[in-house]
Amino acid sequence: MGQNFQLVVVSAGTSDPSSTRLLADRVAGRVETLAGKRAQTVGTTVIELRELASEIANALVSNHIGPKLQTAITTLRHADGIVASTPVYKAGASGLFTSFFQILDNDLLIAKPVVLAATAGTARHALVVDDQMRGLFAYLRTVVVPTALFAATEDWQDNGLNKRIERAALELVALMTSGFEKTVRDESWGSYQHEYGSAGGTELTIDLDSDLMRLAAGGGTAN
Amino acid sequence: MQFGIFSVSDITRDPVSGETPSEAERIDAIVQIAEKAEEVGLDVFAIGEHHNPPFFSSAPTTLLSHIAAKTEKLIVSTATTLITTNDPVRIAEEYAMLQHLSKGRMDLMLGRGNTAPVYPWFGADIRQSLPLALENYNLLHRLWREDVVDWEGKFRTPLQGFTSTPRPLDDLPPFVWHGSIRTPEIAEQAAFYGDGFFANNIFWPKEHYMRLIKFYRQRYAHYGHGTEKQAIVGLGGQAYIAKRSQDALKEFRPYFNEAPVYGHGPRMEDFMEQTPLSVGSPQEVIDKTLTFREHFGDYQRQMFLMDHAGLPLKMVLNQLDLLGEEVVPVLRKEMEARQDPETAKPPTHAGRVKDKYGDGPVRRPKPNANRGDNVTGGSPYQDSQ
Known part of the structure; x- marks a missing residue:
């Protein structure tokens, strides 16, 4: 019997549907397909940060974790892989996105494989994922796949984006399949x-x- | 079961009137609040310790001895006494003095304090907060139990032949609660010494407290002080009471919305649902408080936070009338009826004297004569060799 993975999509997109969510969904779709080819199954859960916005703000200022936020935290705790996707505002990831990850416990996501994705209105923001978001996820001690995803307006018509999505999805499947997170957590949890x-x-x-x-x-x- | 109120000593602008009380007004008010607590039949009044505005309570034993002098039955306590930035020698002296003046109607709760800038004002370092707290209490515990102490530790000047005076009333050290919401070491220390453990219970998730209190109970039994059910547990809580629940919600909302710490954050209804806060009729407050024992086991002391967030004195006194007349009598009856018979009695001086001495003579040490050098010798008391 093949492995069964829990994939969690975290999207900080604001419209419905947003291109941010769309990008993440395409990654999730490819992950499901690629895993399927290996007789693995993937169950995908989506966390729309927009719905948690007020609880995220409350948690930041008063340490009070509301029920929807607690559910999201529990979902992430059980994730085998994460696709984290945000719009770029003012040359940085959305404050909603960074705020959410800033209130998580430092050890919640240790060794979990992550695909990072961002959308923007202009290609000038292209390095936000590699230059800014990777640092946050390194701090959380996740394993971010080598391929960063970024989609400016023009990328949506470019088959290059599909190729990068394919690459990132495969990298995530490979990391999940390797059992990296389990090995680290089983054998080394106490050293963090x-x-x-x-x-x-x-x-x-x-x-x-x-x-x-x-x-x-x-x-x-x-x- | 003991019921009481604890105050943070915050001086907060009343968001309804826009007025901020002066320190003088707030200090006068707290004395009236404590007297009212006794008048309405509460058992305990506790005050916090802070060393920065907008708080007034920098000298808790001075306040508490004044309150003890104006009351007859009320137990005065703290929430909390800083075991980190206070010299344990001064805690030993000041609280023993309070114990004498209050005729034993006192105890204290130790806490670490989480305001980083306060530590260096007293020569301490918040990064060492936990080992400092643990070491300081190890010393404090000895100072109240041994007439003459030789001691050396990491954080304080060593002591040679030191006697903390006055000796505790009836040679019975003040009862100590250790307050913590997330530090297993503090629970361990409380258990090791057979002291009380207090969870402030204002913020949840309650699962953390449940695990910590369970750990404390297990370790209390492990160290041979009694069974897990006999461990001494106290809980906080906060309430706003009105005869009709819609009035309670309406009256408290402006204070909740601008309260320090959680104000400008969650909706009051969400906070009520997700934390121990009760805002409602006496029956609603009773119902919610009765659920606490289901999570934490039977316990000895329930404290309520009632005077914070800028609530004016008149409202606080009115709250105390409702708490003392309509809530606590029912809680007392209901909780005692539901309590496991094995549950320990709440700590009182009289009860503890009885436990220690039975009907035998009570030690009240008399010092030897001054030898003229202002230094006590190896046996400072007439009955010690």
Whole structure:
């Protein structure tokens, strides 16, 4: 039996349908097809950040995670692969997009394979994905596929975009198939920084064998 | 079960009148609020500790001893005393003094404080906050239990032959709660010493608190202080009460919307649904509060935040009337009826004296004469060798 993958599309597009979402959907479609050829199945879930806008703003200013946001976090926690897509505003990813990823726990997305995609009205924004968005996803310790996707208005008529989508989709399938995330998480989870309650509220293990725990129990010296 | 109120000591503009009270007005108000708490039958009043505006409570023991002097039954406490930026020697001295003056009607809750700039004002570093808190409490715990302490740690000048005075009333250290919402080490320390554990319960997700309180209970039993059900747990909460729930919503909304911390954020109805905040009729507040024990187990102390966000004194006093007359009596009855019989009694000085001494004599140490050098010797008290 082939593997079954959960693919999560995160779109910060604002119109319905938006070209941002359209780009992400095309990646998701290719991922499903390519995986299908390997007898793998893909279930795709879409997170439209537009619907979470007020909860994202609340979380940023008051640390209060609303129910829709919690659902999105849980969905991402179970993702085997992510397609993250945003419009470019003022030479940067949408504030909605960066805000969403900024409120996630640092360890929520560790080792998850990601395709990054952006849309813009002009090709002058073409380096936003590689120059700006990659840094955010490196901080989150995701694995971003080598091919960055960017679509300015003119790219929608250019078969080159389809080729790049195909490439990015294959790279994502290859990373998901490799079991990279599972290996890292199974064997090395403890070597990343975690806080109590992090990883979307699931990191609730308590290590009794630490200097601080010994100090808490009346003795020893702290680091 | 004990019920009380805790105040952050914020001085916040009243968003309805537009007025910000002066420090003098707010300090007068808090004394009236505490007196009112006793009058309406609440058990506990607790004040926070802050060292920056817009808060007034920089010297909690001064305030609390004044309140203790004006009341007869009320337990005065803190929420929280900073175990990081205060010298544990000063905490030992000041709170033992408060214990004497209040005749044992006090306890305290320790917390770390999360305001980075405050730490260097007191010579500390927030990056060391957790080990500092743990080490300081290890020392504080000894200062109240040993007449003469030799001590050396990482953060403080060593002590040689130090005696913290006055010794705790009846040689019984003040009861300590450790407040934490996400730090397993603090829960461990509370459990190790058999102290109380308090979750402020203002912000959720409650799953974090549930896990932490469960851990504290398990470790309390592990260290042999009693069963998991006998561990001493306190919870916070916040409420706004009116006879009719639509009035409560209408009256509290402007304060909620501009409250420090969560104001300008979630809708009040969402916040009520997603956190322990109750805004409604006495029955609605009762119903919501009764759910807490289902999540956290039976507990000893329920505190409410009632005087924040610029609520004027008159409204706060009215809230206390409703809390004391219509909410707490029902909660007391309902919670005690539902409580597991194994549940520990809430900590009081009288109860703890009884536990320690039974009907035997209570130690009240008398110091030896001053030898003329202003330094106490190895045995500063007449009954210690």
